[in-house]
């Protein structure tokens with residue numbers, strides 16, 4: 001369990017994290033979302049004692065990370081995959097880490113196999129691809145067999161196989177009852193990996209909910225949408241526009257997306273007027289839709 005209470009971090013005049021409180025529970029994967037600069041990495045750094053809070057506290061399993069007698073066995077973190085000496089091999093890097101933390105050497109072999117690095121374990125890390133570097137960072141995080149995992153953008157640079165592997169690994173670790181926190185900007189991946197999401201915007205918590213609830217909330221805000229294709233789309237559109245609260249977005253010559261009206265009602269109107277339908281599909285809201293709707297006002301760095 002990771003608990004933040006009134007947590008703040010100030011860098012000069014910049015407030016990176018602004019009085020946030022949350023609990024990240026064991027047994028599930030929690031996704032940390034938010035636009036660039038929202039404070040995700042800073043919050044993660046505070047969790048593992050790489051920075052000191054300006055105010056408030058953050059604890060892992062009830063104590064501050066710095067107070068843990070065996071920190072790597074308590075928390076495994078991937079915060080910056082670049083912090084490895086390029087001349088070292090993956091195996092020697094992990095061995096050194098294990099030795100300084102009293103972790104048995106057999107764990108090095110185990111995590112190399114677990115992360116698919118067995119075949120390249122003796123190669124120089126300097127020659128590693130971005131994805132191999134990410135795997136090594138994940139191997140280091142797993143080394144102490146920790147109860148809590150904190151991973152900042154773990155799938156960054158991984159190929160589709162690697163992305164799938166991370167998803168299955170994190171689901172497995174959460175299934176064993178561990179606390180798993182990850183940040184990612186890949187919404188479709190997050191939707192398939194996380195059980196719960198915490199969204200930050202400008203240093204504050206703007207949402208903290210089970211993922212299904214979060215997505216459903218976005219749907220409510222946006223209204224259910226229905227995609228319609230018909231050779232007589234213009235006539236059908238004119239009919240539907242008579243109903244109050246209906247909005248239509250044209251999609252080519254022969255279709256539109258309707259909002260504010262159920263698919264069944266559209267089908268009924270079409271049948272009553274002998275209009276041929278080629279498609280009538282309710283569009284389910286996605287994590288991305290819900291996220292974009294929520295964070296529209298929270299962007300620090302906005303596209304023109």
Ligand SMILES: Nc1ncnc2c1ncn2[C@@H]1O[C@H](COP(=O)(O)OP(=O)(O)OP(=O)(O)O)[C@@H](O)[C@H]1O
Nearest residue numbers: 011014015016034035036037038039040041042043
């Ligand atoms: N060491 C630092 N000194 C000054 N400002 C910092 C420092 N670290 C972070 N910031 C600022 O704090 C804010 C939050 O940054 P942070 O990296 O935590 O955001 P993030 O949500 O992880 O963003 P991203 O998605 O881009 O990784 C940003 O405005 C950033 O510029």
